[in-house]
Amino acid sequence: MHISGMEKTDKRIQFFRAQLALWHDTQNFRSFPWKQEKDPYKIWLSEIILQQTRSEQGLPYYLKFTEAYPTVTHLADAEDESVFRLWQGLGYYNRCKNLLFTARVIRDTYGGIFPRDHDTILQLKGIGSYTAAAIASFAYNAPHAVLDGNVFRVLARYEDIDTPIDTTEGKKTFTALADRFLNRAQPALYNQAIMDLGATVCTPQKPDCGHCCLQKQCRAYLNKTQALLPVKSKKIQIRHRTFLFFVCRYGDRVYIRKREAGDIWHNLHEFYRIEAEEAEGFRRFRSLFDPYLKSDVLQVADIQQKLTHQHIRSLFYEAELNAVPDFLDSALFVPLEKLKKIAFPKTIISFLDNKYYF
Ligand code: SF4
Structure with a gap:
């Protein structure tokens, strides 16, 4: 048939x-x-x-x-x-x-x-x-x-x-x-x-x-x-980025700002951040903050995060300040115990969890 x-x-x-x-x-x-x-x-x-x-x-x-x-x-x-x-x-x-x-x-x-x-x-x-x-x-x-x-x-x-x-x-x-x-x-x-x-x-x-x-x-x-199978035509282009996060403390307060639109982690918060290669980012931070530093700036963590289109290396530094720099808004320095109530991206949470804040 x-x-x-x-x-x-x-x-x-x-x-x-x-x-x-x-x-x-x-x-x-x-x-x-x-x-x-x-x-x-x-x-x-x-x-x-x-x-x-x-x-x-x-x-x-x-x-x-x-x-x-x-x-x-x-x-x-x-x-x-x-x-x-x-x-x-x-x-x-x-x-x-x-x-x-x-x-x-x-x-x-x-x-x-x-x-x-x-x-x-x-x-x-x-x-x-x-x-x-x-x-x-x-x-x-x-x-x-x-x-x-x-x-x-x-x-x-x-x-x-x-x-x-x-x-x-x-x-x-x-x-x-x-x-x-x-x-x-x-x-x-x-x-x-x-x-x-x-x-x-x-x-x-x-x-x-x-x-x-x-x-x-x-x-x-x-x-x-x-x-x-299945076949895909495009390979994902991965962007490699390095973020230097500076935990700037003044007394029992720390500088936190909200991330703006147009990039990942919009609406979440972060420490003072410079995006650059490690040495260049550190040099830029020192040139801005040197007059306000109470002690040495120490690198305390190095965390990698892989997103679909971006691989991000986050370097964390601690910096103790002797005054609020005039280019930073003093209202953005929040008490350490308030950090638990603030929304951060995963990388910063890992840092906070592994370090000593939470
Ligand atoms: S549907 Fe998938 S798992 Fe099932 S026989 Fe075909 S290829 Fe193998």
């Missing part, structure tokens, strides 16, 4: 959906509190926390946030500084800024009720197509396919597609593919299952094809191309 191309494709998709559902029912034991969650606010919160963060690392943050702010209105009413403090350590602070902004829009425009409609959700600041699909499908079982790194990988391998996923063509191809594969009878379950399969079985390195429910029909497995 002749089987047409379309029927064959449909069989492949049917196999995919059925195997995925069976695997999810019987073997997917990945458990996190946001799974099976139906409250769109909590789903949104978990999705924003988990962007660029592993689930295990995001879990304590999710628990802290849902405890401190059980509803979107609680979050909207919170003070910026308290929310930033809770976010501390997660990085990518724009996510936190957008979270607050959108919570306030939901309170002020939608009466504190999270919108139901997918296109309305997509209009909210900080919510892209992936997050909108996740909220619409998990909270309301609406038929929208999620497309995150895990889904790209599973689909690229199952179909053996080498179109780069970070190109316009790739995004179009995979969006259409994700939509075709979506099981419209069970969108929430299907979306959860495909993401979990990508996270636990069809992993970026060493996918566990031997135990994969899709193996029989997986084209990458049959063609031995798993390790080559």
